[in-house]
Each structure stands twice: as C-alpha cells, then as structure tokens.
Amino acid sequence: MKNIFKILLLMVLPLLMITSCRNEVDKNWTTPEASIKLYNSSLSSNTLYPSMADNTFRLTWDANQSAAEYTVQMSKTVDFATAVTLGKSTKNDFTTKISALNMALLQAGFSPYAQTPVFMRIMAGTSVSNVISIGVTPYPVSVPVITSPTSGQSIILDVANPNVIAATVKWSDYSYGVEANYNVEIAKKGSTDFKAAGSTVDTKQLSWTNFVLNDAALKLGLPVGVSSEMQVRVTATTVSTGGTIMKTSDVVIFKVTPYQPAYVNFYLVGAGTAVGWNATSSQLLYNNNNISEIYTYLLADGEFRFLGQQDWNPINYSLNATGINDGYKYFNTWSTNLAASGAENIKFSGDSGMYKMTIDQNSRNITVTPSAIPTLPTDVYLVGSLTGWDPTTSIKMDQINDGIYEYTIAIPDNSEFKFIGQQSWGDLDWGNIHNANGNSGFLGPKGDNSNIKFNGGGMMYKITANIKMGTYKVTPM
Numbered sequence: 001m002k003n004i005f006k007i008l009l010l011m012v013l014p015l016l017m018i019t020s021c022r023n024e025v026d027k028n029w030t031t032p033e034a035s036i037k038l039y040n041s042s043l044s045s046n047t048l049y050p051s052m053a054d055n056t057f058r059l060t061w062d063a064n065q066s067a068a069e070y071t072v073q074m075s076k077t078v079d080f081a082t083a084v085t086l087g088k089s090t091k092n093d094f095t096t097k098i099s100a101l102n103m104a105l106l107q108a109g110f111s112p113y114a115q116t117p118v119f120m121r122i123m124a125g126t127s128v129s130n131v132i133s134i135g136v137t138p139y140p141v142s143v144p145v146i147t148s149p150t151s152g153q154s155i156i157l158d159v160a161n162p163n164v165i166a167a168t169v170k171w172s173d174y175s176y177g178v179e180a181n182y183n184v185e186i187a188k189k190g191s192t193d194f195k196a197a198g199s200t201v202d203t204k205q206l207s208w209t210n211f212v213l214n215d216a217a218l219k220l221g222l223p224v225g226v227s228s229e230m231q232v233r234v235t236a237t238t239v240s241t242g243g244t245i246m247k248t249s250d251v252v253i254f255k256v257t258p259y260q261p262a263y264v265n266f267y268l269v270g271a272g273t274a275v276g277w278n279a280t281s282s283q284l285l286y287n288n289n290n291i292s293e294i295y296t297y298l299l300a301d302g303e304f305r306f307l308g309q310q311d312w313n314p315i316n317y318s319l320n321a322t323g324i325n326d327g328y329k330y331f332n333t334w335s336t337n338l339a340a341s342g343a344e345n346i347k348f349s350g351d352s353g354m355y356k357m358t359i360d361q362n363s364r365n366i367t368v369t370p371s372a373i374p375t376l377p378t379d380v381y382l383v384g385s386l387t388g389w390d391p392t393t394s395i396k397m398d399q400i401n402d403g404i405y406e407y408t409i410a411i412p413d414n415s416e417f418k419f420i421g422q423q424s425w426g427d428l429d430w431g432n433i434h435n436a437n438g439n440s441g442f443l444g445p446k447g448d449n450s451n452i453k454f455n456g457g458g459m460m461y462k463i464t465a466n467i468k469m470g471t472y473k474v475t476p477m
Helices: 002-026 098-107 210-219
Strands: 034-036 056-060 070-075 084-089 093-097 116-124 127-129 132-136 145-148 154-156 165-172 180-188 195-201 205-209 228-240 243-248 252-257 267-269 286-288 291-298 303-307 316-319 329-331 338-341 345-348 353-360 365-370 381-384 398-401 404-411 415-420 429-433 443-445 452-454 459-466 471-476
Touching: 056 098, 084 093, 084 098, 093 098, 145 228, 165 210, 165 228, 195 205, 195 210, 205 210, 291 443, 316 338, 316 345, 429 452, 452 471
Parallel strands: 034 127, 154 252, 316 329
Antiparallel strands: 056 093, 070 084, 070 116, 116 127, 116 132, 145 165, 165 205, 180 195, 180 228, 228 243, 228 252, 267 303, 286 291, 291 353, 303 316, 303 345, 338 345, 353 365, 381 415, 398 404, 404 459, 415 429, 415 452, 429 443, 459 471
C-alpha cells in the first residue's frame, strides 16, 4: 500500500507543478489585484462651479493594516498610463476642496465645460485599490495670456496710412467648449479706468489700424507726438448652465506714439438745439485750427450730439462715458452742465438760452458756457458803412422766424457792417466771430466779434442774421 501511495504522489506532483506554472504565466502582473476597497466619492454634482470652490471632495476606503501612507491617484485613462497624484493621506480617507480638485483636473489636461470620465484609485506600497470612475466637468480658472504686443514694445502710429494695421493683440486661452466672448481694453499706465478697444467671439486676436489705435490713445488723453505707456488686458466671458464666468488677463504695458489727425468738422443736431433731429440741417461749428465753436441756442434738459457730416452716418460724436456706444465716444472731458444720455446723446442741464459751445480737438474737451447775450433780441438792426455807421439811422431788419432776421440791400465793394439790437451802441451787438474783420459766416456777441467785410460790387444781396444759430449769410438776389 505504501508503495502504491508513493507511486501516485510521484505522478500527481508534476501535474500540480505544471498547473501552478501555467497560472503564474497567465497572471497579469501589470495590474495588481485590488487589495484595498475604494468607495464611490462624495461628489454631490458632477459639474463643478466656482460657487462650489470651498466645498469638500472626499474619498474613503477600507484600511490596510500594513499601510503607513496612502496615495490618491487619478487618470484620464483606466490603465493609469499617465497617473496624477491628487494627494496623500495617513488615514483611510482623503478630503480636499473642490477648487483643488478642479485645478488638478485642469492641470491634468481636462477641458473646462466638457464632462470627461476621471478614473481614481488608492495606492499603498504594492497594494492597490479597485478603480472608480466619475464623470466630471471642471470650470476654468486660468486667464487669457497676452502674447502680443510684448511688454515694452514701442508702436509709432503712421498718420499717412490710417487704415494700415498698426498692431495686433494676440492671446492664448482655453478652448472652452462654449462660445467665448473676448473684450480688449486699454488704459493709461497705472490707471484702473480701462476703456473698450474692441472685441471678438472665440477668435484670440484683434487688429488695430493706425486710425483706430490713434483714436483710442487720444481718448485716453495721451499726448500727440510723445511715446507714452499704455496698458492692455483681455477679458474672456463665457455663459453656460454653470452661470457666467469672466476671466481677465494680466495687463501688458507697451508704448504708443499718437499723431495729430486732421481737424474734423462737427455738426450739431438734437431736440435741444435750434435744428432739432434733422441731420441734413445739422449745424456746422466754426473751426479755428483745433478749436471748434458756435454761439447757439440750447433748450433746458435738451439732448444733442455731433455728426461728422450732414447725415446720420458714418460718424457720430458724443461723450467718452459709460453707456455711450463705443463708436460714438469722443469727448474725454466736458463741462458740468453736460452728461451722457442713453447710448448716443449728450444732455444739457442749464436754462434755455444762448450759449457758447467750444470743442478743443487736441484735448477732446467740450465746454458749454453762457453767451454774453443770453437771450434772443426783440429787434435787430443793420449798421455799418451802408448807413454811415450811425446807429440812430440803422436799418430795422425783417423778422422771419424766431431769432432770424433778413434785409435786402445793395452792397458796394469794401463794405463793412454788423448787427445791433437797438438803435444805439449798446449791449446787443453781433458781428463776425472773434476779433478779426472777415466773412466767416459765424456770429459772435459783443466782446467776441468784429465787422463783417464784404465786396458786393453794388449788387443786391439778401443779408440774413440767424442770431439763434449764431450764423449769418449774404445771398445774391
């Protein structure tokens, strides 16, 4: 019997050894068997929001008696080919803030606004837990990074080529998975008063022509012909089920040298003016180099703005103030009786009457001050070489409308004349604007006028004095 048992044992042992060797060969040594039980996370919502930043994220697992420390790993793939350490713990649980989890996900290459499975496991020496999977949607925390212009870059604007690209703002940013609106803003160095300088949707660059960047620089009050420092920043705005998220880049400081553009024409229009909202009759201001001005009638609480032509388009000018259309912003400073109204207009808060409007195109300042003659006259008389400069024999003009007077008369060469509001040399006195005799077509009150000079050749002319609009005309009959 003993001999038979020995024979059977000798026959079975080789078979056991062969089976054992096969099992060892078949075993996948790249994936250790789970020796730690990891439980599902405490994550209350798979979509992360900034409002959840201070909430906690917790993982728990069964303790391994031989483990002194546990490592929490996560990966984009189930094989953990690119494992990322989320944290470590000496206990059988791990707690961190949602903000830390969100940052770890972003750093691991997870895209914001896109739900992607994240695989997690626990490691303790050679021990490894089971793998759990969570579909997580992180939110963006990084900001756009401006790559152009570079810090300290100098841009000299070219007056001869206003429509040529002067600079292109470029930046890097996330691909959010939803529409991203980018707003580019500029400010003087050190200022927090940023002004809009263009926008894009999804496109991560914005070009400025010489004209556009020059206009923006002048709106900031940068001096003409001087290299001055300017800040630029980019804000990304996205909207999703998680709400509206805005991320603003760090500022980049560069230099720009603006130029003095050709002086432009301003045409006054608005319900608060003598012309009303009639673009084709809008009132041209008198230009004297960089100064544009007019003596004109304004209504209390009336609204107005300026056109660049006697038409509504393409150019409009208003205050460089919050709420005004970006394309209309022009005046950097203004008198206290003016304020922005709506998205386009300027509101005048003074009493109804005659005022002097003055625009300085270099500083882009506009002031409205009372005229030396604040009210409209009852009568207007024509006086000058035509009447021997004797106010007592001055000619009473015909009133044809509110503040408008006419008279038809023969005018010789080398004639000079002006308008008075009484048959004497009194306070009511209007002539060619400013102190040089001429024929500008614009009226100035006493203290800011001179004689109107005209060569009529003895022909008949209709002389029109529009006191209300601060203009005059000499029209051949």
